[in-house]
Amino acid sequence: DIQMTQSPSSVSGSVGDRVTITCRASQDISSWLAWYQQKPGKAPKLLLYGASTLQSGVPSRFSGRGSGTDFTLTINSLQSEDFATYYCQQADSFPLTFGGGTKVEIK
Amino acid sequence: QVQLQQSGPGLVKPSQTLSLTCAISGDSVSSNSAAWNWIRQSPSRGLEWLGRTYYDSKWYFNYAEFVKSRITINPDTSKNHFSLQLKSVTPEDTAVYYCAKVTASWFDSWGQGFLVTVSS
Numbered sequence: 097d098i099q100m101t102q103s104p105s106s107v108s109g110s111v112g113d114r115v116t117i118t119c120r121a122s123q124d125i126s127s128w129l130a131w132y133q134q135k136p137g138k139a140p141k142l143l144l145y146g147a148s149t150l151q152s153g154v155p156s157r158f159s160g161r162g163s164g165t166d167f168t169l170t171i172n173s174l175q176s177e178d179f180a181t182y183y184c185q186q187a188d189s190f191p192l193t194f195g196g197g198t199k200v201e202i203k
Numbered sequence: 204q205v206q207l208q209q210s211g212p213g214l215v216k217p218s219q220t221l222s223l224t225c226a227i228s229g230d231s232v233s234s235n236s237a238a239w240n241w242i243r244q245s246p247s248r249g250l251e252w253l254g255r256t257y258y259d260s261k262w263y264f265n266y267a268e269f270v271k272s273r274i275t276i277n278p279d280t281s282k283n284h285f286s287l288q289l290k291s292v293t294p295e296d297t298a299v300y301y302c303a304k305v306t307a308s309w310f311d312s313w314g315q316g317f318l319v320t321v322s323s
Binding site: 097128130132137138139141142145183187191192194196197 | 267303309
């Protein structure tokens with residue numbers, strides 16, 4: 097199975113800050129990576145796929161980069177609604193696997 | 204817009220079978236451009252993909268190895284839903300269970316989530 101490792105496990109920021117989250121795959125997954133946002137009591141929501149393509153309706157302050165094994169999610173100019181937990185997920189091979197999550201908290 | 208509505212019992216006794224249903228609106232379970240998945244989430248194990256079904260001239264099924272001996276996913280075209288059955292549950296199967304649609308490899312629609320507790 098492909099292991100997905102996210103860092104940090106939590107990060108704190110203020111409104112207007114830039115935050116970057118890292119996801120590392122245990123083997124090459126090309127660009128078969130997605131990012132999800134999850135708020136308490138809600139299902140995850142797809143933010144980006146193909147490592148860098150923004151899902152329809154997602155604000156452009158979210159961006160993704162990377163390929164192979166190393167990926168990043170950046171939130172430019174944090175907004176209050178962005179405080180949530182973020183997960184990466186690989187779709188290169190089965191079983192589909194997720195990272196452990198990064199909680200973005202208010203500083 | 205696709206909507207997925209989950210239902211089922213929230214409490215299951217150890218050794219019994221967990222059964223959940225995911226009703227689909229805005230799409231068809233037999234769509235040839237979608238796959239229908241079950242995922243669960245617990246504090247100890249995080250997000251875990253359990254399995255999927257999809258239709259491409261016939262029905263296909265893929266299951267995660269760690270539940271393969273206990274899991275069945277069934278599509279029901281007459282009711283436009285799909286179900287999850289997980290046999291011989293233990294307290295470690297306590298989790299929030301989600302159904303989710305995959306389009307072009309990505310989970311783009313999710314059910315509301317359903318907490319299932321395994322306890323006597």
